[in-house]
Structure formats: structure tokens, C-alpha cells
Amino acid sequence: MSDDLRSQLLKTGLVDEKQVRQAKSQKHKAQKGNAKKKKDRNTGPDPGVAEARKAEQAERSRHKNREQQERAERRARHAQIRELVSTHLAPIPTGDAALDYHFQQGGQIRHLPVTADLQKRLADGRAALAGLDVRPEKGFRVIPRETADRIRERDPEWPLVIPAEDETGSEPAPDDPYKDYVVPDDLMW
Template identity: 45%
Template sequence: MANSLHEQLLKAGLVDEKKLKQARHASPKKKKKGKGAATTEPAQPSAAEEARRREAERSRELNRQQKEAAERKALEAQIRQLIDAHRQDREGGEIPYNFQHGKTIRHLHVTPEQRDRLGNGRMAIVTLEDGYEVVTREGADKIAARDATRVVVCNDPEPRDKAKDEDDPYAGYEIPDDLMW
């Protein structure tokens, strides 16, 4: 078995030395096309290759959709957790707080303190499933960073405009205590 195939064929007498040398020195050479030879067009993809390509494309699309669905679900879970962490208890709320959501006017019963905080922007109203919840301003900011459509009411405390104060002819007059209610 130590003998190579070439040597075995030579011993058997099936080839001679001349053919053995030719086989050793021969290399597969590409045939050159002549000037008159017609060029062949690139082969069309076979039906199997086309089917594999379509299947791979469909698979990538399904994977992308599943990934987006998983991301939406994770985002919903984060928002729900933020609302639970920053929710304010409305127990004992007797004052209706009216707000606009879309084209409809809604209301929540809140305490007087919560109404004041909602008015000056220290609290906000967000949607949770089919209802509304009152949360702190920090919680509303975190929720808005993830999904701004979930924050329904978040009043910004606007500093008084100094230009208005300069034009006010009564700016220098003090309001007497007995006129305030």
C-alpha cells in the first residue's frame, strides 16, 4: 500500500513512463474562447434558488415582525410599571377635574390638593388600558420618553411673561387684602 497509484499502474503495465510524466505535469487549463465564439448570457436562477430566496426573504420579514411585537410588549410592560410606581391615590376625591382627550371632554374625581398640582404641572394624567391615572410629574416625563401619546394632561408651569408685566399699567399698585378672595 506504500506505493502510489502511479507506481502501481506502472508495475501492472497499464501505463508507461512517458504517459506518467505527462499526467504529473499536466494541469487543468481553461480553454480560451476564440474571437468568433458567442458569449453566453448569465444563467437565470433556477426555480429552486428563486424559491429559497423568497422563503429567506419571508423568514426575515416574519422575524422582524416578531421582534417589533416583542419590543412593543416590553415597552407596554415598562409603561405599566412606571404608572404603578408613580400613581397617586385618588381615594376620597370629590372634585371633578375636567380635561380634554382627543375630541371628548373627560373628568376624574380628585382631591383639592391634586387639582392644584394638576393645574400647576406637578402632576399629570396618563392613560392606562381603558382608564386614566394621576401620576407625578417625574413619572409622566419618563412615560412620555417611552410613549408621548400616553400622557393626556401635563400642564407646564409657565413663568409669567415679563413683557406683559412691563406693559401692565397697574403693575406698580398693590392689591389690598380685603379685595382678595
């Protein structure tokens, strides 16, 4: 009973002090007993729930480990590819020997200084252009075609430009009026 109700009942004479104390102690015992029962129920968790929680946590852990392992393998592959590119790259010419070689990569026209010999090798398909890193902003360098094929085997997403492949894939349309005219690769403007 609340204090206001208790005091009102005492004033009206419906209950006496003894009954009020007895009701208060019964209420206190009931609350204390309910707390013990709740505590007993919570201390003994259901074994099925605990096993399910452990299994879920183990699955999350396995998934996280798998992702970390895949990231580590991807980093190792990228390091191998960077090593391949750096060991097989052709030097960048300077001065009068340098010709600008223009190529398209990722929707952008890029250029790279090459020698006349490298330009012929690129046109023949004996050489390719490889990115120095996964991000093409790092730049491109000329590498042998065999190295480009090895890079593509390891990671098909690596930025590679193989000019001979680009030409064979772009056949002229049958109704193209200029299909009989061949534009040379080494055309200088």
C-alpha cells in the same frame, strides 16, 4: 385515430387490420415517449429558479421574524409603562375631599376625582394624567410630571394629558377681544 374513423376506413377498404394496429401502436409509443420527455424536463428544476425561491422564502421569514420581534418589544414597553403608572399613581379620593377635575383627551371631555392639592399640582404642571393602558377607556390616574416624561420617552403614543403643556400651546389670537382676561384653572362653576 378515433374508433369511428377507423371503422369507416376499414369498411371502405382504404386500410386493413394490420395498418390499424400499427397506427395504434405508433400512437401509443409516441404518447409514452412524450410523457417520459416531459417527466425528465420537470425532474431537473432550473437551479436559478430554486435559488430565487429559497431567497424569497428567506426574506419573508426575516420580515416575519422582524415583525414578531417588534411586537414583543412593544408589549414589553407597554408592560414597563403600566408598571410605571401603577407604582407612581396618586390614590383616588372619596367623600368630601373629592373634587371633579375635567380634562380633554382625544376629543372627549373626561373627569377624574382629585384632591385640592392634586388639582393645584395639575395646574402648576407638577403632575400629569396618564392612561392605565394604551386604550384610554381603561381610565386615567394622576402621576408625577417626571413619570409622565419617562412614559413619553418610551412611547409617545401612550395616552397622557399634561395640563401645563396644553395651556402654553394655546395662545390667544391677536384679534381676540378677551385676550387680556385670564381664566383661572381652578375656577369652580
